[in-house]
Amino acid sequence: MAYFEKEELRQAKQMSAIEFLKRYRAKELVRCGTGEYELRSHDSFKISESTSLWHWKSRDIGGKSALDYLVRVEGVPFTDAVRYLLEQDAPAYVPCRKIEERRPFVLPPAAREEYRVELYLQSRGVSLDVIRYCISRGILYESLPYHSCVFVGLDRNGVPRYAALRSTCDGPKAFKREQAGSDKRHSFCIPPEVRSRRAAVYEAAPDALAHMTLEGGRADKYRLSLGGIYVPQDTSTDRPAKSPAALEAFLQSHPEVDELELCMDNDRAGRWAAQNIAKHYSKEYTVTVNLPPIEGYDWADMAKEEKEKRAARSRAVCLDREL
Template sequence: MAWVSKEEIKAAGEMTAIEYLQRYQPQRLKKSSARYEWELTDHDSFKISERTSLWHWKSRDIGGLSALRFLIYVDGMPFVEAVKLLCSENPSYVPAEPVYKEKKAFVLPERYPTWNRIRQYLSGRGISNAVIKYCVEKQILYESAPYHNAVFVGVDEKQKPRYAFLRGIYDKQGKSFRIEQAGSEKTYAFCIPPEEKSVRVAVYEAAIDAMAHMTLEGGRADKYRLVLGGISAPKEGQSHRVMKKPVALEHFLKQHPEIREIELCTDNDFAGRGACEHIKKAYEGSYQMIENLPQIDGADYGDLAKQRAEQRKQCKQVERGR
């Protein structure tokens, strides 16, 4: 009888489902209507996130993260055969050896004298000029030199920059440049502060979502808008586990004891909804939890802001044509 070692099981479990599919079965993937989400050509109700690898087979009501669980529960492969496949030379998969590098000192990218290009880019994403200007004046957003990336800055309690996320404004073949500046500390994520003290913090997955939601709310600076810089969502067989609290939110709450309300504004997709539920369970009882996901399935607030801007543009064109 065939058997596998603990080491083989561990190695097989380290490959994610999206990595396996993109590397060895890309012909089975097709883009879904939601951002960062794919479907299987042979299972229409199957969705998988390219950012988190979380997948959900709606018709069977099962989900997971790893390639191992995918092979067993979606492709019906026996456990031992699936482990052997993922550890074999075809496809070859050997867990990468950790590479330890000395952490670089954090230095902000060079500033460009103006911010006209990022204003044009963000305006095209449906974000109002007032919100862009507010972030620039708070010195948490600027345009970099020489590549004109939008730089979203996270600062500490003394307003010293400790984190930066760079987002390219020129997409190439549907892909854009996105990277955290070397030496960034996730504890100090991008956060839009209110004009006055507030007891509420709204949390988002991305900086553009925070700015887009602020735009949709008429540019109101009446609460903190914190970007989590990554979300924690359910993993296979652990839907009821105690989640790891987001480091950015946990640090923020320690620095702001006046906070009483947490508004959940994650994406309205499988991963975002899972993260929303886990954050709610982690903090309910200590804070008032307000669930405020985008109303359109599969969308984020960036999508909604862009959609509204396009609708307004069409209305103006119709009015000019009268």
């Protein structure tokens, strides 16, 4: 068995997983959202571009370094992986066989109250009325033991099939992920008070709540989250759009809908997705594209900024009264 000095092991662990993948597995990386990639061979593998934290959902394993990735994902023996990293010479890539069995979907336990969820979402600019509208319909609650936001997706029979989890804290411990076993075809959707012919489509669940807040809390249309978007590495080619699974399943379950409002993020990925989804559905539906007015923003950013503007105006009024 090969022996490595402590300094050699330290050097081997320095390279991050995202750096390794970009350098040696670039063709395997597929952007799947803002600042996030998946593997072409394993779409349940997600990695953050900024932190390098990765999670392979179908196997429920994760890590951060290139060494973690080689050993746990590609199955390279530890000593071989260390040697490859020290020599800056990656092994040939042989994708592991996809695991076809889906883990059973079980919602996280619920807390007795939604106090932290309400405070967190309000701090992000979402109105309390919108939060409680979602809670009352069983599509938003606070989990145990970590008190995260749980955005629930229901099937046509009202049975939970999907959940997006988001921590109620900021900083290094913040996270967002999907519950194991989630079926993206039944993604999070805020229903209208009465059946509607209109549906707004977002990249993520918080965007749906934020945009509903900015529109005065109107529950006059469906608000569907896609749970992320698929964007190919090469967006320069005029290739046909890939229909998101959540949107395709939603439209099959709601034949009354004939108007789509695409409310993607105002970034390169969001603009590309909106353009191509519009192209895909424009023959059958009336499609409009409604991006945030500020480049680089999503609707959650817009709601938070509007909240900060209101607070600034309120402080100015108070100062005027004191003077």
